[in-house]
Amino acid sequence: MFNLNEIFILVGFIQIALVAFMQWQIYISSVIKTFSVGSYFLAAFLLAAGYVNGEPYLMVLGFLTAGIRAWFIPGFLSRMLRRDRWRARELKPVLGIASTIILSLLFAVFGYVIYTWTMYDYVHSAFGAIPVALFLQGAFLIISRSNPITQLIGYLVMENALYLFGSLFPELPFVVEAGVVLDVIGTVMISGVIVRLKEEPAQNTEVEDSTRREDFTELRG
């Protein structure tokens, strides 16, 4: 009825396309929603895998992924965005939009090449290239954007890639994967606090640029 390999490839490619889509979004809410959609696909894959293989723990993980990665975390970030409306747009992307999309897709190809050259002989699965490509795309999202919420989404994309990679190794202990989910919640919530603090002084106080530069001198070198 279901061919899990085909579903894995489909979900993997959807994730890669969604990250490329995130790269061309200027509005942060679109990035958050896109991440949510990607996580729902991941949850659907886990549920399907659990159903086909008769593994109840995979189904529990699927529900956890849907509840936490697809619903709670995007909801938390969206609420944060609603509180600080000035945060809604990426003001200063590190690279231009067109070049980031092209580079993001090139990273996907690079991930495939790296995987084939280095890990394929050890993992013995042709599908491993998809999460590796996704992992690199997540890292690139962190590097290419200056908005902390987008950087946080980049980190979560990397986590999703590892989740997908972990599903290549059946029976990875449930307690570990559940622990990873809990840690992701903690990281997102703590990051949420820091993100709110991070840009507030720049918005709310009139600080001379030269003074600000002087304050940050210490972080050089």
Added chain:
Amino acid sequence: MIWIYYLPVALSGIGGLLCLIPKTRFEEDVSIVASFATLGASILIAFMPDASSFGLYVDGFSKLMQLMISAVYVLTVIFSIHYLDHIENKLFQTNLYFLLLNWFVVSMFFTVMVDNVGLLWVGVEATTVTSALLIATDNNEVAVEATWRYIVIVSTGLTISLLATIFIYGGFHTLSLNALLQAPQATKIVSVGALLGIIGYGTKGGIFPMHTWLPDAHGRAPAPVSAMFSAVLLPVALYTIVRFVQIVPLESVRNFAVVLGSLSVIVASLMAFSQRYYKRMFAYSSIENMGVALIGIALGGNAFIGSVIIILTHAFAKSAAFFLTGNVLAGYGTSAIKDVKGVSKTMPLTGYSLFFASLAVTGAPPFGTFFGELLIMTRMISVYGAWFTILIASFLVVAFIGINYRIVRMVFSEPDGQYKHLDDNATVPIIGLAVALSITFLTPVIYMFLRGVAVK
């Protein structure tokens, strides 16, 4: 009696929870009681047999780590009570500070006692969650920026170690530390996992090339938090690397660790030599010490014993050094080296203690760091030859001269009047220094604890 092994986690966890009770100064009393009770539990565990059941993996190395964490925890709690009064615009109330501090300790205890490589990752990641806000306690823009760098760099690094965990599972089909340590010869996928593990956990341990968060976080965190980070968080990250090296004792893995350790020593020594801020300078000194310790872990045998001696001595000496920099910062209001003069005259106890703490962390005899480095260098000569050993030793000398020269200038120069008159409270750092010195004489005990644990 298996429940006794869970006491450090339970006591510090309950201590953290009780900090939520809104009662003036209650969180300080609770934290003191919790930290001393935890130290008592760790001492008790040290005399108990090793444990490898009910989700536990507690051997001699774990016991030493528990003792170190709980002792530094006691010192940090006591010092924090005094020090927090100097912070005017705190990010959060004192009870939240102590709650996070206690739970930070919980996550570290969890990491060094759990019998599962996956949960080891969960524990290390939990240290990020519990400690990140502590860096921003000072509530200024630079501290918040340092915190953000910490979260982004460390979390990204830890995704690499999660990948490593998946590879280890792919190779052995188990994540139980106990089973992995008895597993047959490592496959190639496992060796790739071990290499990724060293990079990933090395991020948290301040190992090159993912060390860049460390000077920012240590430099901008309040003194007691910097002390906890440098003294116990970095060694906890190295603890995970020790386990990876034990699981995959391949030549390629060891050589890779030696390369990263050596690069850490070289980069940190040069950076420490050129620092203009004393807290950042001590942060680079931590990178240098962890680099040497990583080399010792990779070399195994007596070099591993040397690494543990360095880790323990460094924990107490560096925490003392950071506590003292807190006194200096409170007294002079600046972290710039050039603006701090005559500490031995303005704050004699702080000044002289800082001088000795600086000697201790840079490997001066009779401190354990000197003997630890000696053990590692001796082993290094036999494995890699004299020239490579001389190269690494020369960078240790560069760090020694650079750091001590600046500290001597800060401590023994003439004061220029740019300081506030504050209490010269150095009791806690002096106790830390005394313990650091005593590690040298406790070397036979360390040998005893590590019997059967040492990386071959």
